[in-house]
Amino acid sequence: MADHPRRLKRSGxxxxxxxxxxxxxxxxxxxxxxxxxxEDSVPPNLKDVARNLVxxxxxxxxxxxxxxxxxxxxxxxxxxxxxxxxxxxxMVNYPKAEYAHEIRRMDEIITRLEAERGIRPGAIExxxxxxxxxxxxxxxxxxxxxxxxxxxxxxxxxxMSRDLGxxxxxxxxxxxxxxGEVELTARALGVEPHAAPFTPNLTGSVSDPDRxxxxxxxxxxxxxxxxxxxxxxxxxxxxxxxxxxxxxxxxAHWVLEQYRLLSRSGDTWIQTEDATGQPRIIDRYEAARAxxxxxxxxxxxxxxxxxxxxxxxxxxxxxxxE
Amino acid sequence: MTxxxxxxxxxxxxxxxxxxxxxxxxxxxxxxxxxxDGIPDAALETARETLQSAVxxxxxxxxxxxxxxxxxxxxxxxxxxxxxxLRGIVLPGAESRQxxxxxxxxxxxxERHHGVELGSxxxxxSIETAAGVWHxxxxxxxxxxxxxxxxxxAELAASLGIVQGxxxxxxxxxxxxxxxxxxxxxxxxxxxxxxxxxxxxxxxxDDLVQIATDARNLGFKGLVxxxxxxxxxxxxxxxxxxxxxxxxxQVREVFAQALAAGTAAxxxxxxxxxxxxxxxxxxxxxxxxxxxxxxxxxxxAHEKAxxxxxxxx
Numbered sequence: 001m002a003d004h005p006r007r008l009k010r011s012g013x014x015x016x017x018x019x020x021x022x023x024x025x026x027x028x029x030x031x032x033x034x035x036x037x038x039e040d041s042v043p044p045n046l047k048d049v050a051r052n053l054v055x056x057x058x059x060x061x062x063x064x065x066x067x068x069x070x071x072x073x074x075x076x077x078x079x080x081x082x083x084x085x086x087x088x089x090x091m092v093n094y095p096k097a098e099y100a101h102e103i104r105r106m107d108e109i110i111t112r113l114e115a116e117r118g119i120r121p122g123a124i125e126x127x128x129x130x131x132x133x134x135x136x137x138x139x140x141x142x143x144x145x146x147x148x149x150x151x152x153x154x155x156x157x158x159x160m161s162r163d164l165g166x167x168x169x170x171x172x173x174x175x176x177x178x179x180g181e182v183e184l185t186a187r188a189l190g191v192e193p194h195a196a197p198f199t200p201n202l203t204g205s206v207s208d209p210d211r212x213x214x215x216x217x218x219x220x221x222x223x224x225x226x227x228x229x230x231x232x233x234x235x236x237x238x239x240x241x242x243x244x245x246x247x248x249x250x251x252a253h254w255v256l257e258q259y260r261l262l263s264r265s266g267d268t269w270i271q272t273e274d275a276t277g278q279p280r281i282i283d284r285y286e287a288a289r290a291x292x293x294x295x296x297x298x299x300x301x302x303x304x305x306x307x308x309x310x311x312x313x314x315x316x317x318x319x320x321x322e
Numbered sequence: 323m324t325x326x327x328x329x330x331x332x333x334x335x336x337x338x339x340x341x342x343x344x345x346x347x348x349x350x351x352x353x354x355x356x357x358x359d360g361i362p363d364a365a366l367e368t369a370r371e372t373l374q375s376a377v378x379x380x381x382x383x384x385x386x387x388x389x390x391x392x393x394x395x396x397x398x399x400x401x402x403x404x405x406x407x408l409r410g411i412v413l414p415g416a417e418s419r420q421x422x423x424x425x426x427x428x429x430x431x432x433e434r435h436h437g438v439e440l441g442s443x444x445x446x447x448s449i450e451t452a453a454g455v456w457h458x459x460x461x462x463x464x465x466x467x468x469x470x471x472x473x474x475x476a477e478l479a480a481s482l483g484i485v486q487g488x489x490x491x492x493x494x495x496x497x498x499x500x501x502x503x504x505x506x507x508x509x510x511x512x513x514x515x516x517x518x519x520x521x522x523x524x525x526x527x528d529d530l531v532q533i534a535t536d537a538r539n540l541g542f543k544g545l546v547x548x549x550x551x552x553x554x555x556x557x558x559x560x561x562x563x564x565x566x567x568x569x570x571x572q573v574r575e576v577f578a579q580a581l582a583a584g585t586a587a588x589x590x591x592x593x594x595x596x597x598x599x600x601x602x603x604x605x606x607x608x609x610x611x612x613x614x615x616x617x618x619x620x621x622x623a624h625e626k627a628x629x630x631x632x633x634x635x
Contacts, residue, residue, distance in 0.1 A: 016586070040597035043586040133505035137459070158598035162605060164505055164541040174539055177498020204593060 004123060007067055007090055008032045008303045009151065009194075010216070011238035012228035014071065016041035017050050023057050027064035028311055029235045032303060034061040035069040035228065038080055039095055047076065051083035058088040065310030069093055069127070077102070078109060085113040085124055096159060097128035098135045103145035110148065122148065130154035132163040136178040139185040151226055152186040153194035155179045173198035194226035195219070207231035216241025225296070243300040244293050251275075252290035259287035325612040326469060326510060328352050329560035330553045331388070331546045334380065335360045336369040341550075342376045346383045346627060350553045351616065353380040354388040354412055354546065357399050366395070370402035377407045382630075384623030388412055388446065397428050404432040410444025410467070414474070417453040422464035429467065446470045448514075450477035455496045458503045470510040472546060473500045501541030510543035515552060527555050534559030561617075562610040570603035577603075 012033040015022040026034045036057055042050045058068045067090035072080035074096045084092055094106060103126060110124050126148040130136055136155050143152050154160070155178030158168060166174045173179075179195045186193035197218045205211060212234035216227050220242050227238035244252075254274060259282055262270050269283035280286075332350035334341045336357050345353050355376055361369055373389065381387040390412035391399035400411060413425050422445060429443045445467045449455055455478070462471050475493055476486060484492045497513075504511035515533065525533070534545055534556045545556045562570075573590060577600040580588035587596040 019585075041586050043581045043584060045581075046584065133502045136502045137506035158602070162598055162602045164501060165543065165605070166539045166541055170536075170539045172536075172539075174541065176494055178502055180495075180498075181502070206594065 004120075004125075004150075006150075006299070007125075008299060009067075009226045009228065010242035010300070010303075011235045012066075012069065013232065013235065014041075014228065014230055017053050017057060017070075018042055018046050023053075023060055026061055026232075027066060027314070029066075029232050030064070030239060030307060030311075031066045031235050032239070032307075033067040033069050033090065033228070035071055035093060036061065037071045038076075038084070039071050039073050047073070051080060054084045054089075055086045058086055062088050063310065063314050065307035067091070071095060077106060081106065081109045081113065085110055085119070086117060087119055089119075089124060091125035091127055093127040093129060095129045096131045096135065097142055098132055099138055100141040100145035103128055103142055103149070107146040107148055124148060125150050128152060130178070130182050131157065131159035133178070136181050139182050140189070143185055143189045143191060149191055151192035151194055152189075153179075153182055153224075153226070155182045156196060169201055169204050171200055192225065194224055195222075197222045197224075207233045209233045209237045213237035213241045220244075239300075239304070243304075244297040248293060249297055252293045255280075255282060255286055255290040256294075258282040259284070259290075325609060326543075327609075327612045327616040328386065328470065328510070328512075329544045329613075330556040331512065331544060332385075332550065332553055333390070333546055333548055336373065336376065336389075337361050337365055342379060345380045345550070346385065347624075348550050348553050349383075349557065349620065350385050350547070351544070351557070351620070352386040352388060352409070354390050355380060355403075356390045357403075358390050358392050358414055366392075370398065373402045374405045374407075377403060377405060381407050382623070382627040384620035386410075388444075390414065390448075396425055400425075400428050400432055404429075404436045404438060404443070406436075406438055408438075408443060410446060412446045412448055412472070414448045414477070415450045415454070416447035416461050417451055418457055419460040419464040422447060422461055422468070426465040426467060441467065443467065444469055446472055446512075448477070449473045449496075449500060451481045455499060458499060459507070462504060462507050462509045468509055470512050470543070471500065471504050472512045472514050473497060474514045476514070497540060505541060511541060512544045512546060513537045513540075513542040515545040515547055515556070527551075530555035531559045561613045562606050566606060567610050570606045573603040574600060574607070 009032050011031045012035050013026050013029060013031050014035040014037050015026060017023060017036040017038060023036065036054060038047065038050050054070055061068050068088055069091045070084040070089060071093035072084060074094065077094070081092065092110070097103065106126055114121055114124060126146055128142050128149055130139060131154055135142065143149050156175035160175060160178065161168050164174065176198065183193040183195050196215060199215055199218055201211070206229060212229065216238045225242055227242055229238065251274065258272060262282055269281060271279060271281055274280045328351045330350045331352040331354055332345060332348065333354050333356050334345045336342070336355050337360065342355070355373070357366065357369060377387045377389070386409040387407055388410050389399065389403040389408065393415045403411065411425070413422070416422060425445055430440060433440050433443060445465055447461050447468060449458065449471065454461065462468050473496060478493065478496060479486045501511045530552055537545055538560060544560065545552070547553055547556055573595055576588050576590045577595050580586065580595070587594055
C-alpha cells in the first residue's frame with residue numbers, strides 16, 4: 001500500500017453525531033481531529049438517524065482543518081461503515097476490537113467502499129480500540145491484520161475496567177500490564193502507540209484543563225503523541241501539552257550544536273553544562289532525541305498553521321456573506 | 323449467565339486437626355485442605371487416610387472444598403481426596419499444558435473409579451514460576467475443568483530470588499498478565515493473599531478489607547486466605563455494599579430516563595452516566611444478587627450443620 005501522510009492526533013473531541021449543536025460548533029475549537037460518535041453516546045433508537053448524518057457532517061467538522069473521524073458500533077460494523085466511509089473521512093474508530101478477523105473484514109469493506117466512492121485506496125485509517133482482556137491478548141494479531149492501522153492503543157478506561165471487574169479511580173494503575181502490552185505491540189509492528197501514563201485521578205473529571213495539560217505533557221514525555229477528549233476545555237491544553245515548548249526547541253538546537261563540536265573532536269561523548277548550569281551528557285542518543293524533537297515540533301507547527309488558515313478562511317467567507 | 327461467587331478460599335493445613343474440625347464454621351465460600359505445605363512426607367500417609375472425612379467435615383456449612391495436592395504426588399493425593407464432596411484440586415507449580423493435561427487425566431480416571439460425575443472436579447492451577455507466568459495461556463486453556471487460576475506470590479518470589487514484601491512491587495507484570503489472560507479465557511484469576519507483598523500479622527479488619535479491595539481492583543475475583551481472620555473481611559470487600567447497590571440502582575434509573583428522553587449520556591451526582599457506566603451498574607447489581615444467593619445457600623447449610631452438631635451424641 002502506498003505511503004500516506006502522517007496525520008497528527010494531539011487533540012480531538014468525541015461527540016454524539018445526533019447532537020447538532022456539538023457537531024456544528026466543533027470546527028473552530030482547534031482540534032487535530034473530531035470524532036463523530038455513532039456508538040455509546042447515541043441511544044439505540046437513534047442509531048439509524050445517526051448513521052444518516054455522517055456523510056453531511058464530514059464537511060462540517062472538516063472546515064476548520066480538523067480531520068474527520070467516525071466511531072462506529074462494534075455490533076453494527078457493516079452498516080456503520082457503509083454510512084461513514086465517504087470522501088473527507090480520515091479514520092474509522094472500531095471499539096472493543098478483539099480479533100484479527102474483525103479487522104480483516106473491516107479492511108475488505110473499506111477497500112470496496114474506497115473504490116466505489118472515489119477515495120484514494122488505503123487512505124482511510126482503522127483505529128482498533130482495545131477495551132477488553134481478549135483485545136489485549138490478541139493485540140499483535142489485531143495490529144498485523146491491516147496496514148490501515150497506523151496508531152494503536154487503549155487497554156484502559158470504562159469498558160476495560162468493566163471487563164476486568166475493577167473500579168475506575170482507585171489511586172493505582174489497574175491497567176498497567178495491558179497498556180504495556182499494547183504499547184509494545186504497536187512499537188514492535190512500527191505503528192504509533194497511544195496511551196495514558198498513570199497519573200492519580202480520583203475525580204474522573206473530563207473538563208479540567210490543568211489535568212488535561214498535565215496528562216498530555218506526561219504522555220509526551222513517555223513518547224506518546226496522541227490525545228483526545230470529550231470537552232472543548234481540553235483541546236488547547238492537549239495541543240500545548242503534546243507540542244515541544246520554545247525552551248525545549250532552543251535546548252535541542254544547543255544539543256545539536258554541542259554534538260557537532262563533539263563530532264569534530266573525535267570523542268563519542270562529553271559532559272558539559274547547559275545554559276541553566278545543569279550538567280549534561282552529549283552523545284549520539286541525546287543528539288537523536290533533539291533531532292526528533294525538532295522534527296516533531298515542525299510537524300506540530302505545520303499542522304497548527306493548516307488549522308488556523310482553514311479557520312481564517314471560514315471566518316472570511318462568513319464575513320463576506322454578511 | 324451464573325456468576326461464580328468464590329470470594330474467600332480458606333487454606334487449612336491437613337495436619338491441623340483442630341482447624342479441620344472448626345473451619346466449616348467460619349463463613350468461607352471455599353476451603354482448601356492443604357497437603358503440600360507444612361506436612362512432612364512421613365505424615366502425608368496419615369493425612370491421606372482421613373482426607374475424605376476432612377473434606378466432608380470442612381464442607382458441611384456449604385463451603386466448596388478443594389485439596390491442594392503435592393506436585394510430586396498428584397495421583398496419590400487425588401486418589402485419597404476423590405469423593406462427591408470434593409469440588410476440586412489446587413495444582414501447584416503449573417508450568418505447561420502437559421502438566422494440566424496429566425492432572426486432568428488422573429481426575430477423569432479417579433472420578434470414574436469413585437462414581438463421581440465425569441469432569442466435575444475442578445483444577446485450580448497455581449502459578450509459581452516464571453515459566454508458569456509465561457505459559458499462562460496454554461495452562462488455563464488446557465482443561466475445561468479450570469474455572470479459576472491463582473498466582474502464589476510467596477512461591478513465585480522464592481523461585482525468582484525475590485525478597486517477600488519487596489518494595490517496589492515486583493509482581494506488576496506477573497499479576498497483570500494473569501488477570502488479562504485469565505479474563506480473556508473466561509477463567510477467574512484469584513490471588514493468594516499471603517503475601518500480596520505483606521506480612522499477615524497485626525492486620526485489622528479494615529486493613530484486610532483494603533487489601534482485598536485492592537486485589538479486586540487489580541482484577542482478582544477472590545482471595546486464598548492464609549488465616550481464619552481473613553475470611554470475613556475478604557467476603558465484605560467482594561460483596562457490593564447496600565449503599566453501592568442503592569447508588570447503582572439510581573444510576574440505572576437515571577440512564578433509562580435519559581434513553582427515553584433521546585440521549586445516551588446523563589449527569590448524575592457529579593459524574594456522567596453513559597453506556598459503560600450503565601453496564602457496570604448492571605454488573606454490580608448482578609454481583610450483589612449472586613452474593614446474596616450464595617450467602618443464603620451457606621446460611622441454610624450452616625443451620626443444618628449447627629442443629630446436627632447440637633443433636634449429635
